[in-house]
Amino acid sequence: MLLHDLAHCRAGDKGNVATLSVFPYDERFFSLLLREVTAERVREHLAEFVAGAVVRHELPNLAALHFVCHQVIDGGVTTSLALDTHGKSLSSRLLSLPVSAAGDVTGRTATR
Amino acid sequence: MPTTRIGCGAGFAGDRIEPAEDLLHRAGLADLVLECLGERTIALAQQRRLTDPGAGYDHRLPARFERLLPPAVEHGVRVLTNMGAANPLAAGRVTRALLDRIGARAAVAVVTGDDVLAEVDLDAPAWENGIPLREHGEIVSANAYLGADAILPALDAGADVIITGRVADPSLFLAPLAHRLGWDLGDVVTTAAGTLVGHLLECAGQLTGGYFADPGYQDVPDLANLGFPFADVAADGTAELGKLPGTGGVLSRATVREQLLYEITDPAAYRTPDVVLDVRAVTVDEHPRGVRVAGARGTARPDRLKVSVGYRAGKKVEAEISYVGPNAAARAALAAEIVTTRLSGLPLRAEVLGGETDCRLRVAAISHDDVVLEAIGDEVESLYTNGPAGGGGVRVHIGEVLGIASTLIPRELVRPVVTLVETADVAP
Numbered sequence: 134m135l136l137h138d139l140a141h142c143r144a145g146d147k148g149n150v151a152t153l154s155v156f157p158y159d160e161r162f163f164s165l166l167l168r169e170v171t172a173e174r175v176r177e178h179l180a181e182f183v184a185g186a187v188v189r190h191e192l193p194n195l196a197a198l199h200f201v202c203h204q205v206i207d208g209g210v211t212t213s214l215a216l217d218t219h220g221k222s223l224s225s226r227l228l229s230l231p232v233s234a235a236g237d238v239t240g241r242t243a244t245r
Numbered sequence: 246m247p248t249t250r251i252g253c254g255a256g257f258a259g260d261r262i263e264p265a266e267d268l269l270h271r272a273g274l275a276d277l278v279l280e281c282l283g284e285r286t287i288a289l290a291q292q293r294r295l296t297d298p299g300a301g302y303d304h305r306l307p308a309r310f311e312r313l314l315p316p317a318v319e320h321g322v323r324v325l326t327n328m329g330a331a332n333p334l335a336a337g338r339v340t341r342a343l344l345d346r347i348g349a350r351a352a353v354a355v356v357t358g359d360d361v362l363a364e365v366d367l368d369a370p371a372w373e374n375g376i377p378l379r380e381h382g383e384i385v386s387a388n389a390y391l392g393a394d395a396i397l398p399a400l401d402a403g404a405d406v407i408i409t410g411r412v413a414d415p416s417l418f419l420a421p422l423a424h425r426l427g428w429d430l431g432d433v434v435t436t437a438a439g440t441l442v443g444h445l446l447e448c449a450g451q452l453t454g455g456y457f458a459d460p461g462y463q464d465v466p467d468l469a470n471l472g473f474p475f476a477d478v479a480a481d482g483t484a485e486l487g488k489l490p491g492t493g494g495v496l497s498r499a500t501v502r503e504q505l506l507y508e509i510t511d512p513a514a515y516r517t518p519d520v521v522l523d524v525r526a527v528t529v530d531e532h533p534r535g536v537r538v539a540g541a542r543g544t545a546r547p548d549r550l551k552v553s554v555g556y557r558a559g560k561k562v563e564a565e566i567s568y569v570g571p572n573a574a575a576r577a578a579l580a581a582e583i584v585t586t587r588l589s590g591l592p593l594r595a596e597v598l599g600g601e602t603d604c605r606l607r608v609a610a611i612s613h614d615d616v617v618l619e620a621i622g623d624e625v626e627s628l629y630t631n632g633p634a635g636g637g638g639v640r641v642h643i644g645e646v647l648g649i650a651s652t653l654i655p656r657e658l659v660r661p662v663v664t665l666v667e668t669a670d671v672a673p
Contacts, residue, residue: 141463141499143456145508148373148651154506156499158462190512194528194540195502201510211285211648212558214594214609 137228140166144224146205151183151220153200153227160196167191167198169232175200178230182206182223200227249425251418251442252475254313255279255326256449258286258303262312264450264473264492269316271489272475276421277317279309279326280414280447287411288555288647290331291386301332302339302408310343314406318349325396325417329408331386333357336408337666344406345668354404356395358661359411361654362387365552371650378554381650386555389654392518392546393439394430395661396420402665411553413517418443426480436520437543438482441527444515445486445504445538449473452486452504454494467493477535487535501529501536519546549653558648559613564625567638568604576633577604583632584608584624593621605638611646618643 136142136155139162145152155170157163172189179187185204192199202223207215252274254265258281268274281303294301303309306328317324329336337355344351365387367379378384388411397420399407409417419439422428428435445452452474458465472492476484488496505524509515515522520543527540568576574597581595584606593610608625612618622641629636 137462141457141459141503143503143507145506147508147510150510152506152508152510154503156502158499192506192512192525194526195505197502197506199506199509199512212611212646214561214611216596216598216607216609 134232134234135228136170136230136232139232139234140228142224142228144221146219146221149203149205151202151205151223153202153224155198155200155227157196163193163196165232165234170198170230172200174230175202175227179223179226182220182226246479246481247426248477248479249275249422250475250477251276251278251421251446253278253280253446253449253473255281255309256447256451257281258283258305260449261471262309264471265313266316267489267492268473268475269313269320269322274320274322274475275425276323276325278417278421278446279313279324279328280417280449281305282327282330282411284553284649285555285647287330287388287553288386288649291555292647294331299335302330302336303328306336307339307343310340314340314343314349314351315347318344318347318351323405323407323421325407325409325421327409327412327417329355329410331360331410333408333410334664334666337664338670340406340408341666341668341670351405352403353406353408353666354399354402355664355666356391356399356407356409356412356661357664358395358659359388359391359409360386361389361552361659364658365554365652365654369652371554371652373650378650378652381648382556382558384554384556385647387552389550389552389659390518391550391659391661392416393420393423394519397424397430398663400424402663404665413519414447415440415443415517416519418446419519422478426478430519433520433543433545435482437522437541438484439478440517440520440522440543441524441538441541442476442478442484444522445501446474446476448504448507450494451507452500453488453496454500457495457500457503463499465493465495469493482541483537483539485532485535485537496536498529498531498536501538505529516547518550521545521547549655550659552652552654554650554652556648556650558646559611560615560618560643561609561611561646562618562621562641562643564608564622564641565639566606566625566628566636568606568633568635570602570635573604574601576635577606579633580606580628580636581608583628587624588621591617591621
């Protein structure tokens, strides 16, 4: 299953730093995200787009994982040659990350 | 406990106008904020001001105010906006003239002092890449992010419409909250709380279900009629976020969480001119009347202010052509190869967008040389008769690029000024 089946994501940008916040639809799956969506996996998954470090912040109050991605390759907004100069579509790229639900989730849990 | 209601009627320069009209008529607001100034907008506006001293404010200001100031005056709602961009005083005179024309006595105040081009150290390294600012290119603007303390004197003077240039977005909200609720900006608890409210509201529809829908996964009702948000803020800093009944969108723990972390590079230390905000303990709970937020923490405001420096980065050309049907991807790839072969040596980006059977070749480059830019556009266009079969839909766009680099400036070098714009100032 893909992260998209379990979570939603918002991208933000500050210069060539991208922020990606991931939230489970069902907050019982926060621990699953903690296990599956590590900074290392995010960095690997977005390697084509992020050259620098990926730092993960855990915000249990919000059931959120917040990734701060440094040196976004097409970043910088103002002088980027990319079509999406802000890197806003990185959120959807991250949601294509495969995750293992390890038997505790069946099917789409999405729509609230 | 005293509370005040503040709304956000625009989250960027091109935002819709009707949601703000609706808020003015139906929400019982004390204050409405129109946040319309992107990072690059002010550099673009500065360029317009250089060619026309009366220009340089948000060119949509007259249209937006024509529709919003009459209901604001009618309902006694104070309006704050950064539509002054690179020329807040000119924006103030236009606004004064508009109010005079409709016979409104509302007081207009302008906040200036964000232009620090004369004060900023251009030999300092940009924080993005460590390269000295002046080596980026011809500098056109340098604007410090002013805080709520720069706006408060305008509110104390009784202004009904407050126009600024560069101000930190949350400060546009914090200042009226502090003014209404009697907060001291030196108190980090309420300053953090007000900054959090401003941060949540500043993108308008992004809090109420805009930028959220994903059909079948996150369904958002009636996005064509998206309602914009307001907050009921109590003197202790807790806030209830809401939107008007009958509007589209959704306001939930999910949408608020997304906006809460949006563009925050350190949840423990989000730096504004007013406070260093820590959002880690913030709680977001759905109530029958809206979404309740509390728990912002903060530490004392930074000693230095962020400055955005605009520089001429050349022009950007973007040229595209489409290939569809069987083998489209191969034809698009061949087209890319032809263009890059013929333009070998030029730093350009060529990429094929789309799937296997519906592809668009996109070629982009930045240059200071118009000849080079036009050559790139011409090469893509010449694929019509010289390239692979079936290419169509060529579009070529060339536009000026203003780069932005950032630095810091000691607070004492920045001197905000408030000017009340009188009718006499407007007379020809």
